[in-house]
Amino acid sequence: MSENASVSPTLSARVLGLAQLGLIVIDTNHHIVMWNQWMASRSGRSAHRVLGQDLFDLYGELRGQRLEQAVLSALQSNLPQQLSPSLSPSPFPLYPAGSWGGERVEQQVSVTPFNEGKERYCLIEVSDISTIVGRERQLRSQAEALRAQSYVDGLTGIANRRHFDVALDRELRRAIRNDGQLSLLLMDIDSFKAYNDHFGHQQGDACLTMVAEAFAATLQRPADLAARYGGEEFGAVLPDTSCEQAALVAESIRAKIASLNIAHSPAATRPHVTMSIGVATFDKDTLNDAAAMLAAADSCLYAAKKAGRDCVIIYRPQDQQETAA
Numbered sequence: 001m002s003e004n005a006s007v008s009p010t011l012s013a014r015v016l017g018l019a020q021l022g023l024i025v026i027d028t029n030h031h032i033v034m035w036n037q038w039m040a041s042r043s044g045r046s047a048h049r050v051l052g053q054d055l056f057d058l059y060g061e062l063r064g065q066r067l068e069q070a071v072l073s074a075l076q077s078n079l080p081q082q083l084s085p086s087l088s089p090s091p092f093p094l095y096p097a098g099s100w101g102g103e104r105v106e107q108q109v110s111v112t113p114f115n116e117g118k119e120r121y122c123l124i125e126v127s128d129i130s131t132i133v134g135r136e137r138q139l140r141s142q143a144e145a146l147r148a149q150s151y152v153d154g155l156t157g158i159a160n161r162r163h164f165d166v167a168l169d170r171e172l173r174r175a176i177r178n179d180g181q182l183s184l185l186l187m188d189i190d191s192f193k194a195y196n197d198h199f200g201h202q203q204g205d206a207c208l209t210m211v212a213e214a215f216a217a218t219l220q221r222p223a224d225l226a227a228r229y230g231g232e233e234f235g236a237v238l239p240d241t242s243c244e245q246a247a248l249v250a251e252s253i254r255a256k257i258a259s260l261n262i263a264h265s266p267a268a269t270r271p272h273v274t275m276s277i278g279v280a281t282f283d284k285d286t287l288n289d290a291a292a293m294l295a296a297a298d299s300c301l302y303a304a305k306k307a308g309r310d311c312v313i314i315y316r317p318q319d320q321q322e323t324a325a
């Protein structure tokens with residue numbers, strides 16, 4: 001093409017008709033002088049109906065909004081303006097081509113002033129960013145789902161160790177702040193190695209799931225947390241629960257698991273699956289951090305194993321440890 005060659009008006013019109021974004025041109029009085037096919041098919045207003053009309057009369061809802069401010073500022077300063085989709089989402093009532101109503105298409109709008117001869121105009125470009133916004137929303141909700149999943153134990157469906165640690169930390173800080181009560185249970189299925197050896201790992205997994213479900217169902221209060229602490233170990237965080245109350249909860253869990261009557265290996269202490277439980281209660285002077293509470297509950301769990309299993313041992317800082325069941 002030669003240097004002076006220019007695009008024919010028919011070709012320009014064809015290109016405007018094919019453009020995959022909205023193109024509006026207004027003059028300094030805000031009268032619409034151009035309105036392309038993309039705008040017509042998404043607004044339901046053809047060019048011949050809108051040409052010559054004041055854009056802000058046509059769409060009264062734009063008055064006083066960021067788009068009107070951007071147009072005024074562009075015409076005054078002769079500088080282009082970009083509207084942030086988060087600050088002015090979907091300013092025009094535009095809908096996917098061929099569908100009248102429903103959700104507006106998400107829009108990215110830019111405003112560019114220009115001069116043609118002695119006249120000044122403003123080009124408003126509207127892009128449909130619905131796909132990008134939709135993908136962002138989907139990614140955000142997937143991230144939220146992943147976050148939720150990462151608090152759940154994959155095998156048993158109850159809270160996992162991470163959730164347990166977060167809950168214990170949060171409830172400890174609450175107990176310290178309010179001078180409140182908080183108890184912790186650590187429990188372990190008795191002779192579980194023998195169970196696995198006798199019935200196989202797969203049935204071992206099924207047994208763990210049954211025990212987890214029964215244990216979680218025993219906790220009554222919404223703030224109580226039942227978690228899988230590790231392999232065949234479980235933990236419970238019991239806010240607003242005294243040592244005596246926690247001992248009762250622990251005993252009801254122990255009895256519940258025994259009552260499931262899950263057949264155990266002949267090598268185990270009992271003919272059915274049982275659980276040993278250690279209990280520790282927050283004390284602002286002696287047991288006032290997670291590590292100390294966990295160590296106390298764990299030492300009680302160890303003592304319960306030594307005492308013959310299928311029992312509950314409570315940590316009492318003053319009187320040493322005592323068997324509750």
Ligand SMILES: Nc1nc2c(ncn2[C@@H]2O[C@H](COP(=O)(O)OP(=O)(O)OP(=O)(O)O)[C@@H](O)[C@H]2O)c(=O)[nH]1
Nearest residue numbers: 188189190191192193194196201204205231232305
């Ligand atoms: N099936 C299955 N077994 C597991 C899982 N996690 C840990 N275990 C098994 O649990 C058993 C725990 O054994 P030990 O720590 O020796 O304790 P125990 O046999 O329960 O004996 P006591 O605790 O003294 O009563 C091991 O054989 C582990 O392989 C799991 O996710 N699935």
